Amino acid sequence: MKTIERRAKKLDISSDTSSYEQEIDQLVYKLYELTQEEIEIVEGKKS
DSSP, X not given: OOHHHHHHHHHOXXXXXXXXXXXXXXXXXXXXXXXHHHHHHHTTSOO
């Protein structure tokens, strides 16, 4: 379980953190200037 999700669950066990996780993922991809192909590999959509 990801750190952010654990922290959010401690505050509210029923909280959905998926939108935050997606936003953070996009920021990291931009930070590291990943191409769409690299993003697909990281997300497991391409081998």
